[in-house]
Amino acid sequence: MDSISEKFLTKRYRGRLTQIPIYIGKFLRMFIYQNDWKVIPMAGFIAFLVAFVVRNSFYVTMEGTSKGALALMSVALWNGFFNSIQVVCRERNIIKREHRSGMHISSYIFAHMVYQGFLCALQTVTSIVVFLYMDLKFPSDGVVSGYFLIDLAITIFLITYAADMLSLLLSCIVKSTTAAMTVMPLVLMIQLIFSGSMFSLPISMKPVTKYMISYHATACICAEADYNNLTSSSGWNMLKKMAERDDADPEIKAMVLEMEATGQDEIVRRETAKSNYNVNYENTYENIKYHWHALVMFALFFAAMSVVVLEFIDKDKR
């Protein structure tokens, strides 16, 4: 074997950019051999469950759309979290060894960004196909691309990807897979609580919601569904319930029956809808783009933080 070490001092080694393909290749092999592919059918199954529950009211009434948006956002968040919560912490010692041998942390994380993007895209396509198969009724026009399904796909992808990057950051912070799986539900819970659509939060806590993926996710889905122009069934349903009670006031009973017969219930539905108007759900190009930008910024911020956190890997105790 010829000695090649003399040449080394004057030679250049692979830099950040050229190391990225090495790790993308590695992760793609892991997709096949480490069973990472399982996240794809799992995304399909969860999408099926959600579609099964919300298919009759999604994009029809405000209430149904709001609940459906919450469910869709939860699915995307879950998919994203699950994709990368263990990817770094499970091979922390290997990363430490490779870092010692010249691997750049930024290349490693960027390769993860590309690979996770690929996973999220596959999950998005799977979810959309399942929604179509389940005959979920979608509006036809999209505000940004012109096609609703494309806008929805971009939104689902961005939510999944932002959640994926947050989970990648968590995986860089924690030292073991057990810790990662303990932290994940906690973060998911925080996202759901502060989404702003699940619970009515005190005014002082409202600003916190803007720093949540879940807030922008729900806003995006509702905006694309043209939430503010849908009718609301809650007011009319309440009136009908009141009228159907045995001890109901006969005047109210008669009034409800008359309104129903003359088609005036639509007016109640429209008027209730007006009171449910939400400025964040405006079906405009600017509004949807604003929420998309927020999701992209989240993803970039979490990825950058992952690099910063993982740079300290050499400080791990032996």
Place this chain on the structure above:
Amino acid sequence: MLSAFLQIGTIGSLIVEIMIIIGIWNIFRKCKKPSWWALIPAFRDYQLSKCADRELDGRMYLLIVGLQYFFRIVESLFGFLDDEKFIEKHTFGVVIIGFVFFTVIIASIVYTFRIYDGLRILFSEDKKKSVWTLLLIGKFILIFKWGVSKKYQPQFIYVDERDNDGAALSGMVAETMDTGLTVNIEERTAMDFFKKRYLLRDIHLNIEPGHMVLLLGGSGAGKTTFVNAVNGYEKAKAQIVLNGTNLYDEYGKMKYKVGFVPQMDLMRGEDSVLNTLIDAAKLRLPASMSSSERKKRISEVLKFFGLEPVKDKLCDKLSGGQKKRLSIAMEYISDPDLFILDEPNSGLDGVMARELMEGLRKIADKGKIVIVITHSPDRVIDLFDDVIVLAKDSKLTGRLTYFGDIEKAREFFERDKMEQIVLRINRKEEGGEGLADKFIEKYAEVCRG
């Protein structure tokens, strides 16, 4: 009426505080610690934890109490908890602070229990009795009793050995060589709770190219710290020169000339042997190297380590010996001049371990320096040229006890086997003879001639 109660309360608190001071004062006297620590709240509990050999718990307690004081000072300065408008405006922040404060209080109770459990053992107190006293009456009764009563005497006196003087320094420096490895470690320190601790000190040696060196020492003697300092991964106050180049100054490039094989076989189990080596080659070999040259090198390394027949297997499917060889091959791919291996034979049977060490001997015979840490050196000792013996001195600092020829090492320590040498220098608490300081100073004398 209310003011009378308040006065009684204040007097009661004063009496409790006096009892605590008297109790701790006497405990420190019994444990041979400066008694005046009893006058400083929080720090006295830290000192108590040291008496009870629970220093780590004491540190946590000190940090927790420090946080509590910080909260109280901030609150008393700004009084924001009395300001309803402030609370209404910053509910989220106040809730978070409240949660942290609550956690801190729980933690302080837990750590108090830990320290007092240590003290209970120190004074051979009944477990149930002390726990119930602590819960129902308070710690002051226990402290007062253990401090004042002559019936309670400490079972041991805790001494922090790191405060000892340790063996004398040699005052030597190894002359820098143009070829081979020159190690001049003045010190490798770490901060430990605001105190500078020596992990390694006064290690000077020269290793010639082509030598296979055994790194010997008991647990905690600083072997891993030493190799990390030598390969530049954890820099020390030192000068490490490999073939005429200062390793610390040129670390960015020199790291490719140093191969470090960790004890664990750190590789991705679901990747194939060939792909693992290809990726290792891409990372460790110069970017300008052509693809065909790289393939040739990979093929050579596969053959050299006997991995050719299993090159398409997943790493997880390899035997222990094959995994170890692959782990070494991943570093060897860049043809390093200095090769350091941390317990490469752990988990391997005698025959496999021998085979592996013979492979390392072949690498050394190519003019490379191979340093091996192993806990079972005697069955392969004939393969080594030199031995580095590290030991903890009485200050618990890793020190050089011997470096040189294997045969001379036997004469120096008056023992035939390497494992017996380790026993000579190991501390008595570890089942050794506790002669580290003696041999450190003897080696310095021998070197000075």
